[in-house]
Amino acid sequence: MDDYPLLDLFWTMLWFFLWIMWLFLLFKIITDIFRDDELSGWGKAGWLILCLVLPFIGVLIYVIARGTGMTQRETARARDAEAAFQDYIRETAGPGAGGTGSAGDELTRLVGLKERGALTEEEFQKAKAKILA
Template sequence: MELAYDYPLLSMFWTMLWFFVWIMWLILLFRIIGDIFRDDELSGWGKTGWMIFVVVLPFLGVFVYVIARGKGLGRREIDHARAQQAEFDAYVQRAAGVGSRPSSADELAKLSDLRSRGDITDEEFRRAEDLVLSGAGTAAGSGTTTASTTAATASSPTAPAGH
């Protein structure tokens, strides 16, 4: 029967060291397996060959893979992270409605700004405000907003200059 005081401190240290080295090796093994499948430049036969090498001779396979393809391992990891970030950003923009039709409040704020600068008259402001509030704030099919349409009208030669 072995008791705790029969296990020397140095032996416990070496046991813990080997345990953590083994865990680090397992993490490296799974990263390499993921990299094998993620690499688009590697053919199907190449992926199969590396997988057999890494599974049949795990220690040697992992070390040879790191020596042979280690430089690209980091680059592919970074490219994968960037692609995931770009997909996430696109999803967030779609979910938040960025780039879609501006809200009525935004339209009214633009119109108010145009009126305060003197680019449009009070009558033009009231007509555009009625259009925005009625829900007809965008021209059909053109995507131009009421404020920009009104601003274009205000800059025409027949419109009164408000400056």
Template sequence: MDDYPLLDLFWTMLWFFLWIMWLFLLFKIVTDIFRDHEMSGWGKAGWLIFCILLPFLGVLVYVIARGKGMTQRDLKQAKESEAAFQEYVRKAAGTSAGGRTGSADELARLAELKDKGAITEEEFLRAKAKVLS
């Protein structure tokens, strides 16, 4: 252990961390290249070749030239994923995008109206039978 001082260990860990960060950035850029529907096939091929042949320079140039677009595509992807998730939850919960509620929600609303005195017990029972049928 005396052959490898603490400072050398620190520098090794720092360079390893930076290398891993660069790999993450490279993978992010490759996925962004394929996600961009506005870029032509030749443009995608050119950026990929640039990032593979001159990896450090290619990644830096891509981030400088197209970094703002990367952010916009990420936000668009996140919004689309959130909308798809919300739609799935609505379908799974028995509600639709048009604002119609399921029978459990309707019964809860009716019970609340009855508790407030807005409807009578008879009106509540008729509405309940209508919802459950």
């Protein structure tokens, strides 16, 4: 253990950590290249080749040239995912689960359930009476 002093261990760990950070950035950039709808196929191929053939320089050039757009695209994707999730929650919860749906909407939904066979005539009548009450 005398051949590998503590300072060398520190430098090795630092370089390893930086290499791992670079790998994460490389994968993030490759993901961004493929998800960018505005970039043409040739543009995607060019950026991908640059990042794979000249990895350190290619990643640095990509971050400098397209870093702001990368952030904007990621923010837009997160916003769209949140909106889709909220729509799904509203659709799944439905107006009967604390929403502001009208009695007509509820009756329409009940008729649809009855027609599909999800409700029996007795269950339909009970639910209809509850809505109209």
